[in-house]
Amino acid sequence: MTAFLEACRNIVGNTQLLTDPVDMAPALTDWRGRFTGAAVAVARPGSTTEVAALVKACRQFGVPLVPQGGNTGLVLGSVPDASGTALVLSTRRLNRIRAVDPLNNTITVEAGCILHDLQHAAADADRLFPLSLAAEGSCTIGGNLSTNAGGTAGLRYGNTRELCLGLEVVTADGEIWHGLRGLRKDNTGYDLRDLYIGAEGTLGIITAAVLKLFARPVAELTALVSLQSPRQALQLLALAQQRCGAALTGFELMSAFCLTLVTRHFPQMRSPIAGNAPQYVLLQLSDNESSAHANALLEALVADALEAGLVDDAVVASSIAQSRAIWALREHIPLAQAAEGKNIKHDVSLPISAIDEFIEVTDGLLQVHFPGCRMVCFGHLGDGNLHYNVSSPPASDEHQFLEEQEAVNRVVHDSVHAFGGSISAEHGLGALKRDEILRYKSSVEIELMRTIKHALDPLNLMNPGKVL
Numbered sequence: 001m002t003a004f005l006e007a008c009r010n011i012v013g014n015t016q017l018l019t020d021p022v023d024m025a026p027a028l029t030d031w032r033g034r035f036t037g038a039a040v041a042v043a044r045p046g047s048t049t050e051v052a053a054l055v056k057a058c059r060q061f062g063v064p065l066v067p068q069g070g071n072t073g074l075v076l077g078s079v080p081d082a083s084g085t086a087l088v089l090s091t092r093r094l095n096r097i098r099a100v101d102p103l104n105n106t107i108t109v110e111a112g113c114i115l116h117d118l119q120h121a122a123a124d125a126d127r128l129f130p131l132s133l134a135a136e137g138s139c140t141i142g143g144n145l146s147t148n149a150g151g152t153a154g155l156r157y158g159n160t161r162e163l164c165l166g167l168e169v170v171t172a173d174g175e176i177w178h179g180l181r182g183l184r185k186d187n188t189g190y191d192l193r194d195l196y197i198g199a200e201g202t203l204g205i206i207t208a209a210v211l212k213l214f215a216r217p218v219a220e221l222t223a224l225v226s227l228q229s230p231r232q233a234l235q236l237l238a239l240a241q242q243r244c245g246a247a248l249t250g251f252e253l254m255s256a257f258c259l260t261l262v263t264r265h266f267p268q269m270r271s272p273i274a275g276n277a278p279q280y281v282l283l284q285l286s287d288n289e290s291s292a293h294a295n296a297l298l299e300a301l302v303a304d305a306l307e308a309g310l311v312d313d314a315v316v317a318s319s320i321a322q323s324r325a326i327w328a329l330r331e332h333i334p335l336a337q338a339a340e341g342k343n344i345k346h347d348v349s350l351p352i353s354a355i356d357e358f359i360e361v362t363d364g365l366l367q368v369h370f371p372g373c374r375m376v377c378f379g380h381l382g383d384g385n386l387h388y389n390v391s392s393p394p395a396s397d398e399h400q401f402l403e404e405q406e407a408v409n410r411v412v413h414d415s416v417h418a419f420g421g422s423i424s425a426e427h428g429l430g431a432l433k434r435d436e437i438l439r440y441k442s443s444v445e446i447e448l449m450r451t452i453k454h455a456l457d458p459l460n461l462m463n464p465g466k467v468l
Contacts, residue, residue: 001040004061008043008087011053016093018042027088030079031072032338038084039066046093048168048176048207054089055205056174063087064464067201069112069140073147074345077200077430077466086464091142094207100125105213106165106182111142111206118211127213130157130249134331142206148198150426152330155382156249156286157214159426161197168208169196172457182210195452200428201463203456217286219294222250222323223302225314226277230356233281233381236310237352240283243301247294250284251382252330258378261336262329269329272315272322281311281381282330330378337376337389342398344408346388348416349425355384362415366390369411370404385425388412409436429467 009017018024019041029036040063045051058065064086068078080086091112098108102125109118115136122129131144133151143149145167150159157163166181169192179193196204227233233253240248256278259271273280283301287294298316305311317323337343350358359377366373372393379386390408392401413423417440429437438446446468453460453468 004057004063005041007057007061008041008054011050011057012043012045016044016046018044024088027068027071027090028079030074030076032074035076035079037080037082037086039080039086039088040084042088042090044090044093048094048170051089051091051094051170051205051207052174052176054087055170055172058087058461059172059174059459062459062461064461065089065205066463067091067142067146067205069143069146070114070135070138072135072139073143073430074347074427075424075430075432077147077428077432077463078143081431081465089205091140091205091207094142095140097121098208100127100213101182102127102213104182106210107213108180108182108208108210109141110208111140111145113141115139115141115144122213123216125213126216128216129163129211129213131160131163134334141209141211145197145206145209146200147428148426150380150383150385152250152252152284152380154380154385155251156246159383161194163212164193164197164209165212166210167193167196167206169204169206171204172459172462176207177204180208180210198428200430200466202453202467203462205462215288217288219285219287219291220323221285221287221294221298222317222326223283223298223314224271224273224317224326224329225281225283225302225305225311226273226275227279227281227311228277229279230359230381232310233279234352234356236281236305237381239305239308239310240301243304244285244297247285247287247297248283248382249286250282251380252282252378253381253386254280254282254330254333254378255375256280257374258333258336258376259329261340261376262332265336265339266332269325269332271329272326273313275313277312282326333376333378334387337391340391342402343376343389343391344402344405346386346390346409346412346416346423347425347427348386348388348412348421348423349384350386350416350419350421352381352384354419354421355381355386358415358419358421359386359388362388362412365411365415366408370401370408372396373401373408384421413440431465434465434467
């Protein structure tokens with residue numbers, strides 16, 4: 001191991017190879033603080049060439065390698081296991097904006113670029129990069145690509161996969177694939193780009209990407225509506241898509257309990273709607289015509305929904321500050337749930353038409369098996385993605401409740417499967433769901449995945465123990 005560490009120092013420099021336990025600690029514990037692994041070192045390369053050299057060194061010495069961006073994942077995909085045999089490769093120094101092409105509507109960035117910085121670079125060019133999620137101040141675009149992150153604008157713009165045109169990747173052999181092509185059409189063989197996106201670093205390391213940009217909207221409007229059920233939310237979604245078309249960029253479902261948690265743990269936040277309806281929907285419209293046009297669309301939609309009895313009440317944000325306050329309610333749900341206590345998270349996707357029945361059936365099943373458990377259900381209803389989280393009953397032993405995680409997962413995931421859904425919508429599989437997926441994918445599908453993994457990483461050194 002001494003020879004390996006010396007090789008790594010020669011590649012990245014002494015100051016960029018961390019071996020002291022205190023220095024390595026932040027890279028070894030997952031974002032939720034549920035698991036801490038071990039590593040021989042944390043390397044912080046400053047270029048794609050250095051990444052390639054590190055991969056070759058790992059291959060030479062047989063050292064597993066764990067790529068890590070912002071380490072904001074929720075499925076133990078970016079931390080090493082407890083064996084202490086792996087090298088953590090941090091991409092945080094690969095944070096440069098390489099090029100902006102406003103005419104081609106593309107931006108080329110390195111994998112360690114913080115999502116928030118990427119959004120601002122696009123805005124400086126009078127363009128929009130639409131990927132937006134709660135961790136955007138600390139997550140990196142490489143991590144977003146590796147997990148095919150979704151976010152709140154997926155309804156209009158798609159997940160990260162749909163926003164990417166080309167990649168630069170260091171393969172498991174330490175070779176560099178120069179695939180940074182800003183083309184919308186390139187039908188010249190297998191789509192290697194899509195192979196690496198969502199692979200969680202198990203096939204190679206994404207070091208840079210060409211991403212799509214869009215015209216900045218002239219107006220953005222936010223509304224919060226209260227309603228009685230997820231079924232009414234689905235009917236409202238259909239009406240909004242019919243009336244607003246592509247202008248509808250966000251459609252977030254939140255249960256009353258979600259907002260109760262937010263206002264309990266963040267008392268400075270208040271819902272602008274009086275009363276306590278069972279469900280709420282946050283709508284976002286982005287319009288490229290004018291503020292007046294956007295207002296007319298949203299006001300007509302709300303009026304029609306009220307007249308049809310789909311919603312009980314509605315508030316349209318009258319200022320940027322009020323819009324941000326409404327979005328803050330949605331974005332603080334995970335933080336409020338964490339403040340409430342330990343919980344069991346699920347990131348699932350379902351056919352949109354099945355969401356209301358799934359919630360009703362699965363809520364009922366959980367109450368039968370775990371009486372008193374509290375459902376924190378929210379998510380991107382427009383693309384079928386629910387964060388279906390389960391909190392312990394009031395005044396119960398939350399640590400004892402966490403011991404039921406496998407049983408809770410079985411109820412939820414079996415129900416997801418029965419409704420034709422997926423047990424991971426945008427968080428990935430990591431180590432947390434690696435074995436769980438074997439219950440729900442066919443043997444043919446699993447074997448195809450293993451064949452690809454073995455072909456591209458025959459020594460199983462790229463983020464081993466994740467996904468497969």
